[in-house]
Amino acid sequence: MADTYDLVILGSGPGGYVAAIRASQLGLKVAIVERERLGGICLNWGCIPTKALLRTSEIYHYMQNAESYGLKADNIGFDLAKVVDRSRKVAGQLNAGVKGLMKKNKVTVVEGVGTVTAKGKLSVKQGDKTVELEAKTIIVATGARARDLPFAKADGKTIWTYRHAMVPTEMPTKLLVIGSGAIGVEFASFYNDMGADVTIVEMLPRILPVEDEEVSAFMDKALTKQGIKLLTGTGLEGLAPSGNGVTAKIKHKDGKVTEETFSHAIVAIGIVPNTENIGLEALGVETDRGHIKTDGYGRTNVDGIWAIGDVTGAPWLAHKASHEGIIAVEKIAGGSPHQMDKANIPGCTYSRPQVASVGMTEAKAKEAGYELKVGKFPFIGNGKAIALGEAEGFVKTVFDAKTGELLGAHMVGAEVTELIQGYVVARQLETTEAELMETVFAHPTLSEMMHESVLGAYGRSIHY
Template structure:
């Protein structure tokens, strides 16, 4: 059995399914190949279900602090099974939504393991049967998976990846989180709010190390205040599961190694691209550390082969994958889309407090040779933040002193994952500080802090 299309998309995550939809909109006959669930990891086991978990933890946190708002809530408890069930329900709803979008856009869905077996040819295998699909162009959107500790692979019982942590067999009592990137910190925040005793171990000298140093410092203080133990400049040298828990030998910053017992451990030390067994070697597709090399239009070095999302270079974010999917398809269709600019891709971490950023950190801006002006405004100076009972956090903006170009923005505090898009639009439009200063921000809103941070960079802050 064989079928011919204009485009085949290998993988149906937020990059793949969006690419397929855009291709269909442009009149290309399109097929998508998926081995597990439509929507990929993000929708089924990543971005969306984790936000559902974090929302439950957030509400639980507020209920425990009801008296701060003049309310009474007694005998508060959490049902981890019900929390997980809600999260899985959210994922299922969105999976069904993607299925509907495929039908609506007349995209052919081929379920099974796909591999590029020759130029312009994808073989899909399922239950011992195979079919061949052909197309002039193929987009690889196979994503990535969690990286295991080489000396302690996840077992799903005591040692978890993010996937296990989303459907825990039981509620941890004493949890070790290895790695403080977005995934590690989000699960640390979730389980801490749900009542577990949490320890975070980070090999580098600060948590969320890709963020601005001021954000890292503030977050570490906030998490410590919430009861977490944060160990930076530290590493797990040995990790072994037992019938009752996990034994971890941790080398601290001072060089001392201490063995501690935990009920469970989450390993969040990065990702491994899904590039094996899909035909890359035979075709001669170039990779770097397993990730596929692409240009600004998402082309690989092999004509007709494109790649998007986590299988390519960082940042490894769902919205980056989706945008790359659109760029690739529009280029395939003969258009002239703007090349991807990594500095215009916002990053969001949904811990408590939230983190969001776009562009260069202050340190990176200076390293790049910019003479900078930096503005900073605290949540405590904002009326809406105080009214919400969320007065901890700040917004920081970094400008080029000579041109007024917005180089970067960094936030920590309530709802900053929603606020960051304002600065992202500003960067895409190449907005200057003057235009931001002349923009009217509504009152009372958290967004007023964005305005104040810009004013602060130029010595004009009004409310501090």
């Protein structure tokens, strides 16, 4: 006989487990089905362990530049196995934390491979055993996986996806990174700081193509200065194992095709939603290029089937998945949550320097027909940034000249992934330039640059 619940969630990533906790808080009887590890890709193989690696490379960079801070550090080196081990321990600690949260919130965890067999019914395969579940509502939160090159599947030896790049058994000497989105740039930054010779290939005209053009241009110069070779407007026509490495056929802007050998390659060209073989086709759940189509609350076209997170499409971000989970379960429980507003979802890249943004780029705002006021303030004008030895970067704000609405904010530099939340809150509260100008910012802080950028949009900057 099937176990019965108010809600069953398929997938325990940052969308699934957060939705489970909120549903339990709202009084629903909840089960969550997971085929691998609680916390999903983000916690175990994405957001968290990569930040642990990037923290290591950041410290290593500071050690190599200790003299600029009046310090001495001799015989600097690293143990790759210990670097990876620290990252895995961080992921393991948080995985254990999610297990504790499930127990605390009385969420039933069902381990195994889940399939939706009918509306309100799931089968979970646990080796030779099958467990049947029934629920009034099912949320699909199965996430996504790395996209392979059609002509060169990752082998884990010399051709890597992000999962392989997080647990290297050897340090690349000459690394090719294919794709310059957040994942590609983060790994390029990590391996470059750890001593690899890094090349990034990007088909589009600029790196970090979803960011503001000025941010992309700044990052191009910053990464090039660090020694990373950037090939934009460049395609990859072939990639194959060759000896102890890989040989890449690279088509340059001028149409010329060259061959170059690398010790390793990381494929970072996007993701594929995990929608296959989970029973959606038989139920008639509508998809778009594999992504489940939903409304602003997470409802699909099939009654009783909801979906959240990467499986529903861009932006493919953990915090977007979590918020979608909250909205969905509050709606399921009879509440009246606001629909998801993707324009208020911040994007962050944890490279060196960091990149963060929310809302429209200047170009997108112009395309939309807005008359703009744009402010920009450099890190070199900020006392805290100079004191930290992090004086490269800028903060940019884009306003509607007629209403004062904050249309977008774009940052590049030290700790901007923390600073961006100030602008996210401002947009959520529908703040105008007037409130931001009258806000008192602590001194000395990096956040003062946010204030100065706003003032600069209206010709009132004090320190620049």
